[in-house]
Every structure is written in structure tokens, then in C-alpha cells.
Amino acid sequence: MKSPKPIKFLKGEKVSVLPWKKTPKGHRYAITNHGRTISYTDDVKTGRLLKSANLGGYPGISFRIGDENRSINIHRLVAQEFVKQPSKKHKKVIHLNFKKDDNHYKNLKWVTVEQQFEHDKKNPNYASRGGNFKLNADKVREIKTSLQKGKFTLRQIAKKYKVSDMQIYRIRTGENWSHIKI
Structure with a gap:
């Protein structure tokens, strides 16, 4: 052999x-x-x-x-082995140049969820979304306020904003739109 x-x-x-x-x-x-x-x-x-x-x-x-x-x-493995993690709050790994296949340790950084969100907004690979969506930040704030007051059911809120009950449930649990605070 x-x-x-x-x-x-x-x-x-x-x-x-x-x-x-x-x-x-x-x-x-x-x-x-x-x-x-x-x-x-x-x-x-x-x-x-x-x-x-x-x-x-x-x-x-x-x-x-x-x-x-x-x-x-692979980028998580490289970060775990070669990139210093500032704190336990820094759970996400980003590619500084936005190229998912560039896993060189100098291109990776540990960030918080909030920092990752801000980084993703700057990504040139994704065009900014147009304005033909059912929900925006202001409507989500209204939904979160309605949920907090508890006067309306999920179904009533969903009907008002023409979205599914599941979308309202996900907003309530923070699965969707968690970056919007009231």
C-alpha cells in the first residue's frame, strides 16, 4: 500500500x-x-x-x-479554536467581509445577537427589502402593545393586520421581530 x-x-x-x-x-x-x-x-x-x-x-x-x-x-470551528470569544454573551460568529466561504480566522469575529443583526443589515449581498410587506416596525410595536394589554386574542390581532395567528404567536414569543422593543 x-x-x-x-x-x-x-x-x-x-x-x-x-x-x-x-x-x-x-x-x-x-x-x-x-x-x-x-x-x-x-x-x-x-x-x-x-x-x-x-x-x-x-x-x-x-x-x-x-x-x-x-x-x-466550519466558521464556528475556526472561531472556537482560533478567535478569542470576548464573553459568554458573544455567541454568534460573523464573517467580517460577508463571504460565507471565507473561513480564515482573521475574517471571523464573535458577536452578540444584537451586533450580528446590525452587521447583517450592512450586508451588500442582500438588497434592502421593498415596501410591499404586511408588517413593519411600527405595526409590530402596535401588535406588541396590544399583546401586552391583553384586550384582544391572537386571532383578532392577526385579522386586523392581515397576517396568520402563527405570525402573531411568533411575535409574542420573540421568535420573530425580537429586535423591536416597546
Whole structure:
């Protein structure tokens, strides 16, 4: 059997071995600060580079450990291993240049949910939405005020604003429009 070719590491590329258990076949995993993932058995240098899967628009890896299937976004792995997380409130990882496939550690940053929302508003890849929507920030404030007062049922509020009961429920629970405060 021919020996595997060693991986050619890029200039300044650092490797971090991921702390998971071995797979049943003895595979281990590592991530580089450039966002490349490696599967290996004995030595990272003789492992193989993994191709990424598309996980919700982001490059990720899928693998099996024991009876469990796992899928993880590569940018989160890189951030966990190479980017300092300022506090526990900083739970989200953003791409500073808005390119989802650029997982270099210098392009990633830990942010709060609010900071992520502000960052997403600046994303040039998404055109600003037009004005033909049923709800806007002012209407959502009115809905939240109505919900707080409790005078109307979800169905009555939904009918008034011509949206579904589920939309009103999601506004009430904070699943939708959580950034709008009253």
C-alpha cells in the first residue's frame, strides 16, 4: 500500500486537533486557522483534506461519531479554536467581509445577537427589502402593545393586520421581530 502524500500547509497555517472521540474507524479531525478541515488516524500531516458540505449556505462538515451524526459549520470551528470569544454573551460568529466561504480566522469575529443583526443589515449581498410587506416596525410595536394589554386574542390581532395567528404567536414569543422593543 502506498503511503499517503503529506498535506501541504499554507504559509502561516496553524492546526488545532478537535477534541472529539475517535470514530469507530479510528479517524480524528483537525481544523486549520485558514478554515481547512482534516481527517486523520495517526498524524495530521498524513491525513486528508475534507471537502465541505453546504449547511444552510455555510461550508460545514458532516461526520459520524459512534451512533451519532454530527454537522458543524466550519466558521464556528475556526472561531472556537482560533478567535478569542470576548464573553459568554458573544455567541454568534460573523464573517467580517460577508463571504460565507471565507473561513480564515482573521475574517471571523464573535458577536452578540444584537451586533450580528446590525452587521447583517450592512450586508451588500442582500438588497434592502421593498415596501410591499404586511408588517413593519411600527405595526409590530402596535401588535406588541396590544399583546401586552391583553384586550384582544391572537386571532383578532392577526385579522386586523392581515397576517396568520402563527405570525402573531411568533411575535409574542420573540421568535420573530425580537429586535423591536416597546
